[in-house]
Each structure stands twice: as C-alpha cells, then as structure tokens.
Amino acid sequence: MNIPESRKMAVHEQDLPNGLSDQTVITIRGQVKPKADKFSINLHKDNHIAFKFNPRFNEGGKQVIVRNSLIGNDWGSEERHLSYFPFKPGEPFEMKILCTHSEFRVKVDKKDLLSYRHRIREIDQIKKLTVQGDVLIRMLSIARCRKNDDDDDDIGEMLGRVFQHGIIHDVKTQLLRGRIPKDDDDFDIVEVAAMGRPFQLGMAYDLRKHTLIPGLTLWNHEKLQDKISISDQYDTKFNLHSSDKSEDETSNLKVNGSLKIAAKLGIVEFSGSGSYFTNNVKSDKRAKLTLGYHTTTKFKQLSMDHLTDVSYLSDLEETGATHVTVGILYGADAYFVFEKELKSDENKQEMEGVLTLKILNIPIFNVKLECEGSGEKKDSKTVKSDEIRCTFYGDFKLNTNPCTLEESLEVYKKLPDMLGENGEHAVPLQVWLYPLSKIPKAEHPSDCLIRELSDSLITRLSHAIDRLNLVEGKLIDLISDESTKSFVSFLNKLQDMKQKFSHYKADIMTKLAHLLPLIRGYKSEESDLEDLLKRHDDSVFNSTAMDQWLEYRKMELDVLRTFLRQLREVGVNLNEDLHILLSDADIKNVVSFTFTSLEEPDEFLSQLSDSDEEGKAAEIKTWLTRGIIKSMRKKTVLFKDLKKSNNSKSTKFTVSARSNPIISNPSATAGSEHHRLHPGACIMLYEDGSDEAICFCPPAKPVFSATYDINHSSITVRLSPACAATSKRTLEFKPRTKENWKKLFIHQDEVKLTELESDNEYEIRCSAMGILQDLPVTSDIISVRSSDNP
Structure with missing residues (x-):
C-alpha cells in the first residue's frame, strides 16, 4: 500500500503556527548518513506539499535533486536539472531556504543552489516542515526580517524559533549600530575590486551588473561627511611575472569571479590599472612580461547608524541599485607590459626568461622582486632594448605614456612620488558594499537580493570566454603574419573565417551578457546558462574540428614561409602582377615558381555559417603531405639552380600563388590543370609572351x-x-x-x-x-x- 507523503515517518517535524511570509528564512544544519540513499525536506499546506526538496544519491548511477509539489493526490512535473550536487554521505551541511512572494530560493553551504517558483501561492498557509530519510538534523531555525519600530537606532531584528540538539528556543538577535559583521552570511557584505571606477562612500551599486549608479546616494553630502572614519593603511608591493593567463591576472588584481565574468563580457568597463585585465587577446607571436606596482594609503568607512537615517532609499530602489558603498581602500596600481615580437627561431618561454633577466639586471631594482613564470636563463644581451615595446596601465597621471623600456623604467622610479605628499592622488582600489535589502526602510527587499553563481559554473564560463579569445588570437596571429599578406588566396580564407568567428563570438557574448544579470537577480535560472553553454559546447566554432583547421593553416603557413624565404635568398620575390611581365616586349621568357594548392576549395569554411551553433563539420583537409613537401623541396632547388645559371636579361624569374593570374585569358585551363597534376608547387614557363603556361619538368639524369x-x-x-x-x-x-x-x-x-x-x-x-x-x-x-x- 502506498503511504501518503504527508504521513511517512519523519526524522523531524516543525510546526509553523503563523505560516510563511515574504523573507522568511529556514536554516537547517544537519549531517547526511554514511550510506545515504535519499532524504527529503517538505513544506506542507494541510494535505498538500508546497515544496518537496529530495536529494537522491544513486538514481540509476546519478546524483539528482528532485523538486516537486503535491496538490491533492497529484504530483506535478519534476524539476531535476542542476549544475552540481552539494551533499556527500557522512558529511555535515548547512542549508537555507528563503521564501519570497514568488519563489523559494535554496542555498547550501553558502552557495546558491536553485530557485523554485511557488505552485501553491498561499504561503501563509504553509504551516508545517518535515524532514524524512537518511539525514540527521542538528539545528533548525525559522526566522524573518522586520523593522523594529520601538528603536530607530537598531537596524532590525530576527524573530523566530530554533530547534537545536533536541531543544526549542525562542530567539531575538539584534543587529547593533556601529558594527559590520564580516563572517555572518546573513549580512552579505561584499568586497569588490574598484578597477579604476570612481567609487565614493554612499554611492549606489547594482551588483547584478557590477555597475555604479552615479548621481544618487542614501544621504546628503553634509550628513555623509559627519559619519566617515579614516585610518592609514600603508602597503607596497612589486612583482614581475610572465603569465599570459586571465586567472593569474585577476588574482593579481583581486577580481572575484562574477566581476571577472562581467568584464570579459563587456557588461562593465574598467579604466586605469583595471584596463590591464581587459587586455585579453593572447598571442603566441609575442613574449610578454609584466612589471607590477601596488600601494595602499588609507581606508575610509561609514558608521552603520547611517543606515537608520536614510533619505533617498526609494529613489535608489527605482534605479535598480542593490548595494550601497560603505568602505573604500585607497591606493594605486600600475602595470608595465613589455612585449617582444618573436622571430621564427625564438621560443616564447625562453624569450620571457631573457626579458626577466634584462630587467632584473637594471640597477634601479635594489629591492627583491616577486618573480613568477619560467624560462631558461639566457644572456640578456641577446635582446635589444629597441626590440621591446611597452604598454602602460595605471592609476597615475602621466604627461606622456612610456613606449620603450628606458622610458618605462624612468616612470617606474617616480611612481611613489606621484601619489602626492599625503597620498591625495590615491584612487579607490577595493570597496565594501552593504545590501539595500538589509536596510529597514526598503520597500521591496527581495528585489535587491543577489544570487552568486556556483564556482564550477563560473570556472566553466570563464574557460569558455578564454577559449573564444584564444581562437580569435590565433586567427589574428595568422592574418597579421607578414608571409600571409604575400598569399592573397590564403589570406582571404583566414579573413573569411575571422569574420564568421567574430560574428559568432559577438552573438554568444551578447547572449551571456544579457543572461547573467537576470540570473544574479533571480529573474532566470542557472539552468538557462547551462543550456546556453551546452549549445556553445556543441558549436562547430568550439569543436576539435576548429582546432584542427587552425592547426592545418598554421602548418601550411610555416611551410609557405620557409619556401618563400629560400626563394628570396636568390633574389626572387612573390609577384602577382604576372601580366605586366608578359606584356614587356623585352622579356622573352618568364619562369615562375608557382604555389599550386592555395586556391583549393575549403569545404569546412564554405559550409560554416556566421551563427552556426550546432551541426556536423565537414572533413578538415590540408594539401600538405610529406610527399608534397619532398617534391616542393626538389623543385625549389631546381628553381634556384635555374636562377643562378641564367644571366639572360630576357628571362625573368618570379614567384606566384595564383592558378590563373592572366587577365587577358580568363578561360584558360592549362594553368589549373597543371596545378591539379602538381600539388604543392610547380615551375611554370611562359615563352615569348604567351599566357599559356607550361609546367617545366627537367629531363631525367642520363645513364x-x-x-x-x-x-x-x-x-x-x-x-x-x-x-x-x-x-x-x-x-x-x-x-x-x-x-x-x-x-x-x-x-x-x-x-x-x-x-x-x-x-x-x-x-x-x-x-x-x-x-x-x-x-x-x-x-x-x-x-x-x-x-x-x-
């Protein structure tokens, strides 16, 4: 016989005499049993279950959390999709369920897990909580936030009942003025990197979008100045690192996950030293070294009794603000990014080691720098100062930006003096934000709540954006290569791919930038983001086929560059204006070393659309094989010998990469046929001004x-x-x-x-x-x- 869900044996039952209301918080601290199969937490309205939260540890080999509602005798549709499973057999946990006017929001171990929209709207009729299954309950509390009308000096109070170690207690916890709790999760004090943005105490902030809301504060200027305390906070650091990873850059700048994602998506713009982080185009063609300078001067904060005497809260809520600035750490950062274009025979890691040694050998560094990155120690004389380019990102006002190594080091020596005698030129570096939802006069506190994305989802999202930037950087490297510009057909294919990829990247970045603030404001679910990332994972632009296409193009360019260099050594350059040579009456014969495979159709590229999110990629092909390279080498030697042995002024030698470069005879097929029969390269002979090419084949060696x-x-x-x-x-x-x-x-x-x-x-x-x-x-x-x- 099936036992009704409301009558099954419960580990714990808790009556809720007044029902639930907007902003009721249920806190459960417990421990999963070592060999747990499943447990459930249920909120009851009479014989109905308004919310069933049901972790299952092994359902067909998977861990899932099923959410549902029982109305009458009928269960509704299950909700199952989640980014992670937070419970582990035998381990403790802390779970919070926040009831709002529209949904339940669940957090486990201080991480947002899910939201569940109400299927039973009468939340004041939800008057029982039960816990069933393989779990032990250590503490359970039901509380709500409200204003204390009897004492304006208090922010508010938490009223409720606590079940702890088998005993029920009445509780009244007051939040006293002049104190900012740092470890209590209920307060949600948030620390954010300023990143060159003009923060001021009392300024409003939308944490969902990580944007400042200028022009409005909670207090007028005079009242604000009376409640500011200032303390000295001196700290200075130097560092030298060669990392080209965004994770390391954000670590240096102390950028948290959500702000990092917002910057990568273009939701927020950084300035000053923060611009260093947004320089996210990576390149394998440049060795990069960053010299960093960090200093702090003072800390400003508001006393908390300001929060009981606010003037413009309703105005701020209408702007979409979620937090107010209550603390600012001042100072300045500077980053000198040194870059050197790599030659074909130079190794990026080794050259970064060379740059490190060159800078460390400069006499001004009489202090020990924190050095990161690796690279073999080479003689610093192997790199010249005029080969090093510098880009400056900083919070300092300079008359001119340094461009060379020498100019940068001169600026570096003067940085401490640029802050002013009393640090008056310091800027905000880190800020502390207080949630508007905790202020007693807030009319709609639930609208100011912020959901933090799970760490795993932030990591996945960050890697997705980094990969987009990586692929774009590889395309830019290929297109900007000097040798690429010599081969028009090859360049056109790369530019076509760059255009399609850029359109796709812009589209996916726009969708992410729109979705993230909605998720953080509880207007969308993490599952929506996971669905979007899943479509991105399945996109041809994010496939191994794309990696293979880029790898093949790089290999082809390396080979083309090598042969072009050998031909230039004997004074022959690539010339696509063959018709000019054939029109010259003084030239009897034209001998052309012709690259024959660059105009082959690219099925993968031609089938790729600008918004191709899913689909099967065409086979990735390359004309480059060992046999073709061997044949090209023989023809290169032969062509060079021809050039060296011929002194006739009536014979011209050239290099071409077009199958039919002759305008006068576009219907000619001889050239194309030779290209098909001789993949890679062919020596083409044009006699007596004829535009009909003959593929030159040397006679066999006599025996x-x-x-x-x-x-x-x-x-x-x-x-x-x-x-x-x-x-x-x-x-x-x-x-x-x-x-x-x-x-x-x-x-x-x-x-x-x-x-x-x-x-x-x-x-x-x-x-x-x-x-x-x-x-x-x-x-x-x-x-x-x-x-x-x-």
Whole structure:
C-alpha cells in the first residue's frame, strides 16, 4: 500500500503556527548518513506539499535533486536539472531556504543552489516542515526580517524559533549600530575590486551588473561627511611575472569571479590599472612580461547608524541599485607590459626568461622582486632594448605614456612620488558594499537580493570566454603574419573565417551578457546558462574540428614561409602582377615558381555559417603531405639552380600563388590543370609572351656505360633511352689530366669516341636538356682507360 507523503515517518517535524511570509528564512544544519540513499525536506499546506526538496544519491548511477509539489493526490512535473550536487554521505551541511512572494530560493553551504517558483501561492498557509530519510538534523531555525519600530537606532531584528540538539528556543538577535559583521552570511557584505571606477562612500551599486549608479546616494553630502572614519593603511608591493593567463591576472588584481565574468563580457568597463585585465587577446607571436606596482594609503568607512537615517532609499530602489558603498581602500596600481615580437627561431618561454633577466639586471631594482613564470636563463644581451615595446596601465597621471623600456623604467622610479605628499592622488582600489535589502526602510527587499553563481559554473564560463579569445588570437596571429599578406588566396580564407568567428563570438557574448544579470537577480535560472553553454559546447566554432583547421593553416603557413624565404635568398620575390611581365616586349621568357594548392576549395569554411551553433563539420583537409613537401623541396632547388645559371636579361624569374593570374585569358585551363597534376608547387614557363603556361619538368639524369667496346684509339659509349622531357643530349670527354672538354651532340643511344690516345685515362659525362636548355642535367663522370694494344 502506498503511504501518503504527508504521513511517512519523519526524522523531524516543525510546526509553523503563523505560516510563511515574504523573507522568511529556514536554516537547517544537519549531517547526511554514511550510506545515504535519499532524504527529503517538505513544506506542507494541510494535505498538500508546497515544496518537496529530495536529494537522491544513486538514481540509476546519478546524483539528482528532485523538486516537486503535491496538490491533492497529484504530483506535478519534476524539476531535476542542476549544475552540481552539494551533499556527500557522512558529511555535515548547512542549508537555507528563503521564501519570497514568488519563489523559494535554496542555498547550501553558502552557495546558491536553485530557485523554485511557488505552485501553491498561499504561503501563509504553509504551516508545517518535515524532514524524512537518511539525514540527521542538528539545528533548525525559522526566522524573518522586520523593522523594529520601538528603536530607530537598531537596524532590525530576527524573530523566530530554533530547534537545536533536541531543544526549542525562542530567539531575538539584534543587529547593533556601529558594527559590520564580516563572517555572518546573513549580512552579505561584499568586497569588490574598484578597477579604476570612481567609487565614493554612499554611492549606489547594482551588483547584478557590477555597475555604479552615479548621481544618487542614501544621504546628503553634509550628513555623509559627519559619519566617515579614516585610518592609514600603508602597503607596497612589486612583482614581475610572465603569465599570459586571465586567472593569474585577476588574482593579481583581486577580481572575484562574477566581476571577472562581467568584464570579459563587456557588461562593465574598467579604466586605469583595471584596463590591464581587459587586455585579453593572447598571442603566441609575442613574449610578454609584466612589471607590477601596488600601494595602499588609507581606508575610509561609514558608521552603520547611517543606515537608520536614510533619505533617498526609494529613489535608489527605482534605479535598480542593490548595494550601497560603505568602505573604500585607497591606493594605486600600475602595470608595465613589455612585449617582444618573436622571430621564427625564438621560443616564447625562453624569450620571457631573457626579458626577466634584462630587467632584473637594471640597477634601479635594489629591492627583491616577486618573480613568477619560467624560462631558461639566457644572456640578456641577446635582446635589444629597441626590440621591446611597452604598454602602460595605471592609476597615475602621466604627461606622456612610456613606449620603450628606458622610458618605462624612468616612470617606474617616480611612481611613489606621484601619489602626492599625503597620498591625495590615491584612487579607490577595493570597496565594501552593504545590501539595500538589509536596510529597514526598503520597500521591496527581495528585489535587491543577489544570487552568486556556483564556482564550477563560473570556472566553466570563464574557460569558455578564454577559449573564444584564444581562437580569435590565433586567427589574428595568422592574418597579421607578414608571409600571409604575400598569399592573397590564403589570406582571404583566414579573413573569411575571422569574420564568421567574430560574428559568432559577438552573438554568444551578447547572449551571456544579457543572461547573467537576470540570473544574479533571480529573474532566470542557472539552468538557462547551462543550456546556453551546452549549445556553445556543441558549436562547430568550439569543436576539435576548429582546432584542427587552425592547426592545418598554421602548418601550411610555416611551410609557405620557409619556401618563400629560400626563394628570396636568390633574389626572387612573390609577384602577382604576372601580366605586366608578359606584356614587356623585352622579356622573352618568364619562369615562375608557382604555389599550386592555395586556391583549393575549403569545404569546412564554405559550409560554416556566421551563427552556426550546432551541426556536423565537414572533413578538415590540408594539401600538405610529406610527399608534397619532398617534391616542393626538389623543385625549389631546381628553381634556384635555374636562377643562378641564367644571366639572360630576357628571362625573368618570379614567384606566384595564383592558378590563373592572366587577365587577358580568363578561360584558360592549362594553368589549373597543371596545378591539379602538381600539388604543392610547380615551375611554370611562359615563352615569348604567351599566357599559356607550361609546367617545366627537367629531363631525367642520363645513364650510360663505356665498357662495351674499348681499343687503343676509340671507346664506344651506350646510353639509356632519353625520357620524354629531354629535347637534346650532349656527350663530353677529355683526358683526366686536361681541363678542356670536347662536346658532341648526339641523336642516338650509341656513340663511338674516336682519335683517342692509347693507354690514357679519359673522363666521360653526358648532359640532357629540356625546354630550358640553359640548365642541363648532367650525369655522373665515369673514367675509362683506352687500350695500349693497336
């Protein structure tokens, strides 16, 4: 027989004689049993269950928390999706359930877990709480916040009943003026990095969006000045680090998770030293080192009795404010970011070590710096000062920003004096915010409550944004490479991908920026964010296919850059204006080293749409193979030899990357056909101004034998048949002790060398010529001795 949910054996029952109301807080401290299967916490209205909270530790191998309501004898639809499961068998926990006029909000161990909208609206009729299952209850309290009308000096009071260690107590906890609790979770005092923003005591703040609300305060200026206390707070630190990770940058700036995400999404803009954090484009093409300076001067705070005598609270609530500024730590930060463009043979980590040593060897550093990052110690003389670029981010007013290493270090020495004799030029660094929902005169305190995202979700979101920036940085590196600009087709593909990726990134960032404040203000759920991140995870732009595409393009560019450098060494540059050379009547032949595979269609890129969130990616391909690289190397050597051996002014050598660069004959297909047959590269020959290209193939190296018929005055030479690319052959011979060769033009495969000296050693070689007769292919030299018998 099924036992009604309201009649099952309960671990604990708690009557709620007055029911629940807006801002009722239920606090439960307990411990999960070691071999727990499940437990539930239920809020009852008569025979109905308004809210069932049911953690299950092993449901089909998964941990879930089921939320539901029982109305009459019918259960509603279950809510199951959560970002994390907070309970562990055998371990204690603290759980808070906040009842508002529209929903229940659950927090476990001081972390927001979920919200559950009311399915039974009559919350004042919810008059019983029961706990069932595999859990032990140590303490349970039901409390609510209200104004104390009898004593304006008090902020308010918590009224309720507490069950602790089996005994029920009446409680009355007053919040006294002049005291800011720091460890009590009920107060939610929030510390936030100022990040160059102009905070003032009494200024309003929207913590959901991390934005200041200027122009309105809780008090007028005169009243505010009477309640400010100031104390000295001196601290100075230096650091030198080479990290390029946003987690390390935010650690240096003491930026909490939600503010970090808000900045990355562009919800909030930083200035001064805070701009250092928003410099989030990473690059593998630059070595980066940051010299940091941090100092604090004073701390200002408001006395808490101000909160009982507010003047403009209703005005602030209408602006969307959630907190008011009650404390500010003043000082200044500065960051000198030194960067050096890396050469193709330089290692980023090693070069950062070089930069570190170069700066540490400067005499002004007579104090020990905190150094982070790694890098092999190299001679600092290997990097020149004029190769180092500096960017300054700071809270100091400079006449001109430093750009070089020397200018930066001069500014660095003067920083302590720039704050003024009494620190009058210091700016807010850290601020403390007090929630408007805790102020007695608040009309809608629940509208000011803030939900903090779980640590796991913040980490996941931060990594997603970092990856977007990483991919964008790789595209920028490829596009900005000097070699890329030489290959128009290659550049066009990269720019097309950059445009599509930028559109996708802007779209997902806009959606995240819109959703996050709603979640923090309890207007949306964490599950909405998880759904959006899930769609991002499934996007082609965030796939291994995208990584493979970028990796292939980088490999191709590295190979192209290498071959282009070798060709430039013999004075040949890439020139897409081939039609100009062919129009020159003084030029008889044009020899072009042509990259033949750069215009191949890219199926992955062509099938990618700007908003492609999901879908199967086309196969990622590259024309680059070991065989093609080997073939390109041979053709590069051949082309360089052609260039070196040809001194004719009527022959021009060039490099091209287009299949059909000739405007006059756009229908020509010969070039395209050669490109298909010769992937990677081909030596194209244009004769007598013709725009019909011929792919130059050198003749095969001649092979011959001279041992067939030898006598005292003649030697018979037999040659292997010539290949199709051979148009002419010569046979040359001479006595080994002589220097001058005798040459014979041959038209058959057997030749008899006559009028030789008897008993003498001769050297013989054969040369084959193709279309370009200026570059013969010559055989190995063989030695043969004529006979001494007549």
